[in-house]
Amino acid sequence: MNRSTVATDRVASPRRIAALALPALVVLAAEPLYVLVDTAVVGHLGRVPLAAVAVGGTVMTLTAWLGTVVAYGTTGRAARRYGAGDRAAAVAEGVQSSWLALGVGLLVVVGLQFGGGALASALAGGGEVGAAAGQWLRVAAFGAPGLLLAAAGNGWLRGVQDTRRPLAFVVGPNLLSAVLCPVLVYPVGMGLIGSAVANVIAQTLSGVLFAAALVTERVALRPRPRVIGQQLVLSRDLLIRGVAFQASFLSATAVAARFGAAAVGAHQIAVQLWFFAALLLDALAIAAQALVGAALGAGDEAAARALARRIGRLGAICGTAFAVLAAAGAGTVPTWFSSDVAVHEQALVAWPWFAAMLPLAGVVFALDGVLIGAGDIRYLRNLTVAGALGGFLPAIWLAHAFDLGLGGIWAGLLLFTVLRLVGVLLRLRTGGWAVTGAVRSEPRSAGARV
Structure with missing residues (x-):
């Protein structure tokens, strides 16, 4: 077996795949498991609060979906830079995706402050559930910037094959929120809104941790519209x-x-x-x-x-x-x-x-x-x-x-x-997919349509 074959087998080894897949699995499971805890806590408040969280949570799920889009788009771009031996450029992709995430998150906050009540009412068919869902949603919306920053952070850290920090930055805040939620809902007496506040705290803390990780990398933090535009295309x-x-x-x-x-x-x-x-x-x-x-x-x-x-x-x-x-x-x-x-x-x-x-x-x-x-x-x-x-x-x-x-x-x-x-x-x-280099460029001979 020649040296290149040995190197290729090492890159594709099951152990290396598992080293990335297993921490990612924990990160992926953290949010759904917290949602189950949140639902169980609010469910004891009664039928209306539970229905309100179901309606408001559906809207926030769309924000989480935007986060997945940002994370997936960032991972591939950062991984290419990292594979080319330029870690600083890989992290720079994370900087730009974080600016994009922050911008979209702030738009979500503003949009739901003005339209969250009407949207929740439309989904719930009005009534008590619609009113309660609107209140929950307007508070929960403040977690959107942190949620999307965390998604961008997951993207670039996966790209540089760092699985330790995403695990801590996602699981830690979610555990904190799982503890805070019943405390805020019952002993503190915030009721349904306590659930939304616990969400905001967890998501904001997670976003801050991922943003702080960028700062420690000592790369330029200013936004670069051209790169953000390329990420928007993805x-x-x-x-x-x-x-x-x-x-x-x-x-x-x-x-x-x-x-x-x-x-x-x-x-x-x-x-x-x-x-x-x-x-x-x-x-x-x-x-x-x-x-x-x-x-x-x-x-x-x-x-x-x-x-x-x-x-x-x-x-x-x-x-x-x-x-x-x-x-x-x-x-x-x-x-x-x-x-x-x-x-x-x-x-x-x-x-x-x-x-x-x-x-x-x-x-x-x-x-x-x-x-x-x-x-x-x-x-x-x-x-x-x-x-x-x-x-x-x-x-x-x-x-x-x-x-x-x-x-x-x-x-x-x-x-x-x-x-x-x-x-x-x-x-x-x-083979049209296997385009090498730090930045992907479509080969002329490789069709990209189905």
Whole structure:
């Protein structure tokens, strides 16, 4: 075995992948786990406060989604610079994405102070829930700058393959908030607003910690509009891709609702489990972003390709493991979420499709991470939009037209996953994604459209 082969195997080693994926998994899980604590605390205040947090939390989830877009866009760019041996330039990408995050966060604060009440009322259908949700949302909005700064910080620190600080900067504030939330809600007597204040404290503290990490790097902190503009282009493509996902899943829920309350309840159970599996598999995708970006930045195309193969296999293994667990729990898991027998029966209709999809999804999510790390965002955007418009959306509305029930909806989701799988495998085979250098530039011969 020659020296280059040994070096490539070292870059793509399972230990190195795990060293990035496992801390990322903890960071990814911290926020959902805190939301569960928050929901449990507020739930004891009564039905109206719980519904208010559900409505307001839906809006803040969109802000968290913007944060994911910023983080993913930053990781690949920072990783390329880092792989090229220029750590200062990698950190500089974090500086500019942090300015972008701060700007967007402040816009969210201002927008929700003026429009948060009306938005919450519209979502809740007015009444007590709408009024309470508006109050919660106006306070919770002040956490948006910190939330987005933390997302940008996660992006550049993953890019330079620092997994220790993101773990501390996210988990620590969330643990603090989990303690503060019941204290502020009950003994202090703030009620529902105490939950929002605890959120703001955690998110702001996390953002400050990530911003302080930038300061300690001793790089120039002034904004550079040209770089921010380049990051906006990446964010735009990731946003369009995300909108395609959102439109598809909203349509699926709308169609499921037309099949009755039991069907939409069962669909919700399966979708939330699907999202949970996606969250876990995203940890592998994040490792792929950092490692592939660094390999291409270093000019090591062979290592990037080896990483893609190994991460794809690991995705298949993880997805298959989830599928086995899902199949084993078919008769039990739905009962954790509902005591309604009709819901259980409908869940069993969706379940075979859900379990069959997981091994394929494991590969798709992992290889999505490879292409994001390579900066091949435009291709992923076009592939996702084409899969949604040409596969998922027609399939689920045909399920409605021909009364195919949940089986038809989940067959549409399987089709969407298969189309994405074929698309990413074709892209990896053609090699148009593996562009080396500290900054990605599209080769003229490599098409970026589907």
